[in-house]
Amino acid sequence: MANMSPKKNPMPEQEPLVRNKNFDEVAKGYTKEMAMDEAARCLNCKAKPCVSGCPVNVRIPEFIAQVAEGNFEEAYKIIKSTNSLPAVCGRVCPQENQCEGQCVRGKKEGSEGVGIGRLERFVADWYMENGKDEIVAPKSNGHKVAVIGSGPAGLTCAGDLAKEGYEVTIFETLHTAGGVLVYGIPEFRLPKAIVAREIDNLKAMGVKVETNMVVGRTISVDEIFAQGFEAIFIGSGAGLPQFLHIPGENMLGVYSANEYLTRINLMKAYKEEYDTPIAKSKAVAVVGGGNVAMDAARCAKRLGAEKVYIVYRRSIDELPARAEEVHHAMEEEIDFRLLNNPVEIHGDENGRVCAIECVEMELGEPDASGRRRPIEKVGSNFKLDVDTVIIAIGTSPNPLIKSTTEGLETNKKGCIVADEAGATSRPGVFAGGDAVTGAATVIKAMGAGKTAAASIKEYLANK
Amino acid sequence: MYQIVKKRRLNDIETLMEIKAPAVAAKAKAGQFIMFRLDEFGERVPLTIAGYDREKGTVTIIFQHMGRSTKMLAEVAEGDYIADFVGPMGKPTNMEGVNKVMIVGGGVGCAIGYPVAKEMHEKGIEVEMIAGFKNKDLVILEDEMKAATDKLYLMTDDGSYGEKGFVTAKLQEVLESGAKYDAVYAIGPPIMMKFTCATTKPFGVKTIVSLNPIMVDATGMCGGCRVTVGGETKFACVDGPEFDGHQVDFDELMRRNAFYKPDEAKANEHICHLTGGVRRG
Numbered sequence A: 001m002a003n004m005s006p007k008k009n010p011m012p013e014q015e016p017l018v019r020n021k022n023f024d025e026v027a028k029g030y031t032k033e034m035a036m037d038e039a040a041r042c043l044n045c046k047a048k049p050c051v052s053g054c055p056v057n058v059r060i061p062e063f064i065a066q067v068a069e070g071n072f073e074e075a076y077k078i079i080k081s082t083n084s085l086p087a088v089c090g091r092v093c094p095q096e097n098q099c100e101g102q103c104v105r106g107k108k109e110g111s112e113g114v115g116i117g118r119l120e121r122f123v124a125d126w127y128m129e130n131g132k133d134e135i136v137a138p139k140s141n142g143h144k145v146a147v148i149g150s151g152p153a154g155l156t157c158a159g160d161l162a163k164e165g166y167e168v169t170i171f172e173t174l175h176t177a178g179g180v181l182v183y184g185i186p187e188f189r190l191p192k193a194i195v196a197r198e199i200d201n202l203k204a205m206g207v208k209v210e211t212n213m214v215v216g217r218t219i220s221v222d223e224i225f226a227q228g229f230e231a232i233f234i235g236s237g238a239g240l241p242q243f244l245h246i247p248g249e250n251m252l253g254v255y256s257a258n259e260y261l262t263r264i265n266l267m268k269a270y271k272e273e274y275d276t277p278i279a280k281s282k283a284v285a286v287v288g289g290g291n292v293a294m295d296a297a298r299c300a301k302r303l304g305a306e307k308v309y310i311v312y313r314r315s316i317d318e319l320p321a322r323a324e325e326v327h328h329a330m331e332e333e334i335d336f337r338l339l340n341n342p343v344e345i346h347g348d349e350n351g352r353v354c355a356i357e358c359v360e361m362e363l364g365e366p367d368a369s370g371r372r373r374p375i376e377k378v379g380s381n382f383k384l385d386v387d388t389v390i391i392a393i394g395t396s397p398n399p400l401i402k403s404t405t406e407g408l409e410t411n412k413k414g415c416i417v418a419d420e421a422g423a424t425s426r427p428g429v430f431a432g433g434d435a436v437t438g439a440a441t442v443i444k445a446m447g448a449g450k451t452a453a454a455s456i457k458e459y460l461a462n463k
Numbered sequence B: 001m002y003q004i005v006k007k008r009r010l011n012d013i014e015t016l017m018e019i020k021a022p023a024v025a026a027k028a029k030a031g032q033f034i035m036f037r038l039d040e041f042g043e044r045v046p047l048t049i050a051g052y053d054r055e056k057g058t059v060t061i062i063f064q065h066m067g068r069s070t071k072m073l074a075e076v077a078e079g080d081y082i083a084d085f086v087g088p089m090g091k092p093t094n095m096e097g098v099n100k101v102m103i104v105g106g107g108v109g110c111a112i113g114y115p116v117a118k119e120m121h122e123k124g125i126e127v128e129m130i131a132g133f134k135n136k137d138l139v140i141l142e143d144e145m146k147a148a149t150d151k152l153y154l155m156t157d158d159g160s161y162g163e164k165g166f167v168t169a170k171l172q173e174v175l176e177s178g179a180k181y182d183a184v185y186a187i188g189p190p191i192m193m194k195f196t197c198a199t200t201k202p203f204g205v206k207t208i209v210s211l212n213p214i215m216v217d218a219t220g221m222c223g224g225c226r227v228t229v230g231g232e233t234k235f236a237c238v239d240g241p242e243f244d245g246h247q248v249d250f251d252e253l254m255r256r257n258a259f260y261k262p263d264e265a266k267a268n269e270h271i272c273h274l275t276g277g278v279r280r281g
Helices: A032-039 A060-069 A072-080 A086-092 A116-130 A152-163 A192-204 A221-226 A257-266 A291-302 A323-331 A400-404 A442-461 B022-027 B068-074 B107-122 B142-148 B167-176 B190-203 B250-257 B261-267
Strands: A144-148 A167-171 A208-210 A231-234 A254-256 A283-287 A307-312 A335-338 A340-347 A353-366 A372-376 A382-385 A388-391 A429-431 B002-009 B014-020 B033-037 B045-048 B051-053 B058-064 B084-089 B100-106 B126-133 B151-156 B183-187 B207-210 B226-229 B232-235 B242-244
Touching: A032 A060, A032 A116, A060 A072, A060 A116, A072 A086, A072 A116, A086 A116, A086 A192, A086 A442, A144 A152, A144 A221, A152 A167, A152 A192, A152 A231, A152 A442, A192 A208, A221 A231, A231 A442, A254 A257, A257 A291, A257 A388, A283 A291, A283 A382, A291 A307, A291 A323, A291 A388, A307 A340, A353 A388, A429 A442, B014 B068, B014 B107, B022 B051, B022 B058, B022 B084, B033 B058, B045 B058, B045 B068, B051 B107, B058 B068, B058 B107, B100 B107, B100 B167, B100 B190, B107 B126, B107 B142, B107 B183, B126 B142, B126 B167, B142 B151, B151 B167, B167 B190, B183 B190, B190 B207, B190 B250, B226 B242, B226 B250
Parallel strands: A144 A167, A144 A231, A167 A208, A231 A429, A254 A388, A283 A307, A283 A388, A307 A335, B100 B126, B100 B183, B126 B151, B183 B207
Antiparallel strands: A340 A353, A353 A372, A353 A382, B002 B014, B014 B058, B033 B045, B033 B084, B051 B058, B207 B242, B226 B232
16 A cells, blocks of 8 residues: 655754754664655556656666565665665765656645655665675676776776676776765765775775876876776766856965865865864855755855855756755755855955955846846945855866877867767777766766766677 | 885985885876875875886985975885875976076975976986075085086075075076076975066066965866966966966965965974874874
């Protein structure tokens, strides 16, 4: 008998005013009982719109049916058959625009789709605790494949290939593998132990991870081929921060979100025992409205800032962040200054940030992105007193690989040009994720990694 | 893990280390830098490459025990390991189209100027160098610099060795005497590079400086190393580290480099009673 409750089982969470002072995970996860109750909301409908809403086509109704029966191990196997990082996706996917957004249970006004993300997370976490299967490295098929970048695209591609006996080596620039999962997304949203565990699992399957290898500096794409790799997947992400190009942007106390988050997440600036320095801010303005902006704002709050603003030039309806992140940020007393656009950063006599000057905006006609274009209200300038400004207005792909790889085509935004199968202009070189699309989501990058893995198999079979 | 295969204390404030890092050594060129991280708790710190041996697979660094991380690095023993050593980062020194150069090194900057001099000298470029130190005790690489240059002016601030005076005074004198260079390379503390650029400007000599701002990843990801060059923001890690010195906003660079100084001063209060070095916690 289906559970006809119009709403999802609520997620147990740390209290907002407690959690905004620590870096522990915000959402605590469903209990067994909650998971089984939520699973009973799935109607197991024929159309399965949720599956087509998922970039890696997780067999959603099938795994949910197993959860409803309490067969969590079986549920895990079903998820894992198409999704190599379920514990990650269950936490960071924008489900409202994907699987859950398509769910028939959410079609009626005021009702919510099945909590697919929460169930996925529950199953993955349950398996980490209780799973019994030992990972066995499959027998090598003799093909060597290199993966550049250990973010979601690279990990997925590596996992899919390793499963079938390809000898995969991941080349990672930083000292820790995980890409944006370790340097970008904060601990309170995605515990780093979970990422480390996924990477350990890949290693158990035979994947080699070489950290401190900067492709384009330490080694080139051509040298990787010369080492005997037959195909290369580039999943190097979109790591180059964009700035506003307004006066005062090089003042002391202005960070790119990348720098701020890397200091905190990768370099653990929030932990006493780490040497990483970070500004001890009192008042912070985060410019931007995406997930990265939310993460930066919530980190700033946790580091002790009394006042944290999100400064965004459009309205709440256009905020690109996941709904849950916006909701969490608001609960944590982040102050949203919507329809405000920064025009200048002011500093004191020592060049330290003391204020950000903004202008009010109003929304006009829709622009090329389909969102209503923000227009400046002339003369509406005002200042917010802050000592730190974090710029979170987006990133673009790093040009390092492009500039050192002959014949690798990129577009005018610096993105690597790849076809639907992930093939680039260079034979044997495939690419996917943010390096191709520009900054997008973890799950889209995973989808691209998956597609590329399939293309690489085909390429090597026909070679 | 990366082994320190050789360690030599050069003087009270500077140490030379050869680190086993074959992948870095294979690619290293003069003008580039590496990032090191001591251990799990350490910062990522940039250091310009002072030399490399492709056959032995080692990279040489010479560093001043200045910040918390370099002070702790100086305490690591020969034969021991550090967690991370990655590179070579940045663009190599551009030596195209130059036939005669003047390299101006200040203090530990001479350790970075030296490989540039050496590589140029080997290419047949005429190399002169002004190497400046505070005093005799702090003079490093004298023989090496002599061997890598056609003419070496060794200066000390107090006159305890070589000629007395700042590098800028000697540079002024040489330029006034009518010597012509295709380029001057200035490498040292920002204040010394700033004044070197001020010295060369009236003579219209192209002046290249090597910048070493605060950075995290050194691949263009953090943007912490941004410097203003000719009114434009550049990332020292990928666009540099070498820039046209006459275009660099040194005052901004010096301000930005001092951003975390107050915090670090506090952290350095933890002095180890056994070694006298800084320690954690």
